Amino acid sequence: MKKMVGVRGAILFGLILLLAACGEQSKEDVLGKLESNLESMDGYKAKAVMTMTTGQENQTYNIDIWHQKKDYYRVELANEQDEKGSQIILKNDDGVFVLSPALNKSFKFQKEWPENGSQPYLYQSLVSDIANDGEATFTTTEDHYIFKTETNYQSNNNLPYQEIYFDKESYTPVKVKVLDKDENALVQVDYSEFNMDPDFNDDDFAMEKNMKSNKAKETVSGKDNEDTFTVLYPLEMVGSELVEEKEVDMENGKRVIMSFSGEKKFTLVEEKLDVIPTSASSQMVNGDIVNLGHSIGVLSDNTIEWTNNGMNFMLASDELTKDELIHVAKSVQGKKAK
Numbered sequence: 001m002k003k004m005v006g007v008r009g010a011i012l013f014g015l016i017l018l019l020a021a022c023g024e025q026s027k028e029d030v031l032g033k034l035e036s037n038l039e040s041m042d043g044y045k046a047k048a049v050m051t052m053t054t055g056q057e058n059q060t061y062n063i064d065i066w067h068q069k070k071d072y073y074r075v076e077l078a079n080e081q082d083e084k085g086s087q088i089i090l091k092n093d094d095g096v097f098v099l100s101p102a103l104n105k106s107f108k109f110q111k112e113w114p115e116n117g118s119q120p121y122l123y124q125s126l127v128s129d130i131a132n133d134g135e136a137t138f139t140t141t142e143d144h145y146i147f148k149t150e151t152n153y154q155s156n157n158n159l160p161y162q163e164i165y166f167d168k169e170s171y172t173p174v175k176v177k178v179l180d181k182d183e184n185a186l187v188q189v190d191y192s193e194f195n196m197d198p199d200f201n202d203d204d205f206a207m208e209k210n211m212k213s214n215k216a217k218e219t220v221s222g223k224d225n226e227d228t229f230t231v232l233y234p235l236e237m238v239g240s241e242l243v244e245e246k247e248v249d250m251e252n253g254k255r256v257i258m259s260f261s262g263e264k265k266f267t268l269v270e271e272k273l274d275v276i277p278t279s280a281s282s283q284m285v286n287g288d289i290v291n292l293g294h295s296i297g298v299l300s301d302n303t304i305e306w307t308n309n310g311m312n313f314m315l316a317s318d319e320l321t322k323d324e325l326i327h328v329a330k331s332v333q334g335k336k337a338k
């Protein structure tokens with residue numbers, strides 16, 4: 001009798017192991033399900049928090065992500081330290097734009113974004129990075145499928161890897177860690193919501209509507225605007241030093257021009273307008289969208305421009321490489337009140 005019970009127990013244990021093995025998803029199974037998710041959905045809306053530790057101070061963004069098939073995107077990034085409103089990356093039939101609604105300012109790009117690089121807050125970019133990396137590793141926990149892949153940041157070679165966590169039930173992203181060469185997480189995106197069956201209005205991706213999205217934050221009087229003018233200095237100067245600082249009073253604001261010289265020459269221009277233009281100015285750029293930590297930057301061959309806390313910045317140099325332009329721009333955080 002004991003022998004019979006032992007045989008039955010062994011058979012039952014073997015069946016349990018077999019069922020468990022059948023229930024395990026392979027890397028290919030999960031990737032196939034992720035791609036099927038993208039193929040079947042008409043779009044999605046998600047909310048996330050992105051924390052960046054790439055500068056002297058941690059920067060935190062609240063992100064609203066909207067995507068409607070096939071090529072409509074709206075990514076609103078609100079930096080908790082920026083009191084003058086958010087920035088929006090917008091893609092519609094007219095192109096790709098970086099909008100600063102509070103300053104009534106926009107940059108227009110060619111349509112390669114977001115396909116031209118890794119985007120840790122876009123579902124399809126994460127799936128594409130997995131599919132394109134034949135050496136991607138795959139592990140599981142009780143709740144998550146985890147992929148580790150190479151990244152494709154054309155303007156930042158210091159973040160070569162990422163870990164992507166997907167929910168086991170919905171196959172939607174939960175967390176993304178972007179890693180440096182020593183595998184320290186310098187960027188982390190934590191998703192709090194992900195809706196695969198969203199509703200959209202006809203004008204949700206229209207330029208005009210999005211330029212009005214947070215205008216309430218721009219209302220500041222000319223005097224108040226001038227009184228809060230603060231010059232920011234780069235904390236990283238790639239072997240150069242400040243040799244000249246010139247302040248220029250403009251008709252509707254103030255501009256500061258800083259010249260740096262040493263191992264390499266570059267110029268940093270900062271300006272703040274007392275009166276925001278009533279009509280939006282859109283500047284065509286042959287370049288890339290880059291995340292500077294404190295704001296979204298617009299990178300071209302020898303300049304990088306951005307807005308932060310109601311101010312316009314431009315860093316220009318014929319001698320700095322693109323990586324050096326980004327490095328210096330990220331460090332423009334040193335304060336000295338004017």
